[in-house]
Amino acid sequence: MNDAGAKAPLVTGNELVIPAGRPVRIQLRTVDVIHSFWVPKLAGKVDMIPNRANHLWLKADKPGYFWGQCAEYCGDSHAVMRFRVIALEQKEFAEWLEQQSQIARNVAPQTADANRPTAQFASLRTFRQNEAGITEKFEVNPLEAWRAKQMPEKNEDAALIAQGKTLFAAKACSTCHTVRGHQAMGVQGPDLTHIGSRTTIAGGLLENDKDQLRRWVRDPGSVKPGNKMAKAYSDLKIALSDQEQTALVAYLESLK
Numbered sequence: 240m241n242d243a244g245a246k247a248p249l250v251t252g253n254e255l256v257i258p259a260g261r262p263v264r265i266q267l268r269t270v271d272v273i274h275s276f277w278v279p280k281l282a283g284k285v286d287m288i289p290n291r292a293n294h295l296w297l298k299a300d301k302p303g304y305f306w307g308q309c310a311e312y313c314g315d316s317h318a319v320m321r322f323r324v325i326a327l328e329q330k331e332f333a334e335w336l337e338q339q340s341q342i343a344r345n346v347a348p349q350t351a352d353a354n355r356p357t358a359q360f361a362s363l364r365t366f367r368q369n370e371a372g373i374t375e376k377f378e379v380n381p382l383e384a385w386r387a388k389q390m391p392e393k394n395e396d397a398a399l400i401a402q403g404k405t406l407f408a409a410k411a412c413s414t415c416h417t418v419r420g421h422q423a424m425g426v427q428g429p430d431l432t433h434i435g436s437r438t439t440i441a442g443g444l445l446e447n448d449k450d451q452l453r454r455w456v457r458d459p460g461s462v463k464p465g466n467k468m469a470k471a472y473s474d475l476k477i478a479l480s481d482q483e484q485t486a487l488v489a490y491l492e493s494l495k
Contacts, residue, residue: 249339250417252429253439254385256335259302259326267293275311278324284310299326304381307443315465321443325385338389338495342420343432346400346493363481366454368461372445377438385438388447391495392435403490406483411475415468418494428468435494442466453488 257263267276269287277284282297299305309320327335377384404421407413413423419432434440437447441462445451455462457479460469471477479487 249336250430250432251339252431252434252437253321253441253443254323254325254437255307256325256327256332256339257297257299258329258332259299260329262296262298265295265297267295272313273311274309274313274320276307277310278305278307280305281324286311297324299324302326302328302331302382304385316442316463319442319444319463321439323381323439323443325382335389338436339433343418344391344435344493344495345420346395346397348397348401363453363484364450366461372441372451372454372462373439374446374448377446381438388438389436389495392492395493396489399486399489400493403486403488406487407490410477410479410483410487411471412487415471427471431491431494433494435492449488449492452491453484456487456491457484 255265265276267285267287269289272289274287275284276287276295278297280303281299282295285293285295287293303326305324305326307322307324309317311317313320407418407421407423413421413425415425415428417424417426417430417432419430423431434447439445440447440452441455441459444463445455458469459466459472463469
């Protein structure tokens, strides 16, 4: 999504944020196969066809959180190719637009303090095949969950975040993803400049919390067969230790 008043081109992933009460024109393009863009509560299905431009209009009458889905078979993980539309009041939308136009957030280094609490991370558990990635708590009020994600985490561990930032480059993540202001300019994968402020990851399949984010960076192929990130892991022989997973998650969560 782009806005003429933004400080830089605005790029998001998984989630389309729009102003409530106003019709919005969506430009639809595909770079691979035929997809079908569908937000059931807001508009009908419109196909995206290679080498052919298309568009649709949609409007949310009031603020809300709406589920979207690809409705055209497009590959191994078609059934889990999802996205979200978040509609906001004009003032909140303008504030979001301003925040998203900024470069990636940097967490200030901590001063030495033996009594400083350390960040708590999800237990390093294993995950079941086809395990649900969205919690019941999230589904009760997803718009409020989205609003909560706009704020930095409490008790951030700056040293761990710095380690994750270094790993992001060392493990070749920056060759596929952009993080504006952090010398990562890849274009093969989603822009991650503000990934910490999104409620979903993995094409809208998983809730964006520490547990599910670690699940994704640990083994993306087990979550969505056939995805490009899993192929990159295989081609580049990328493997992450438990400590590296924890550090990468801390870094990505800090990108609000």
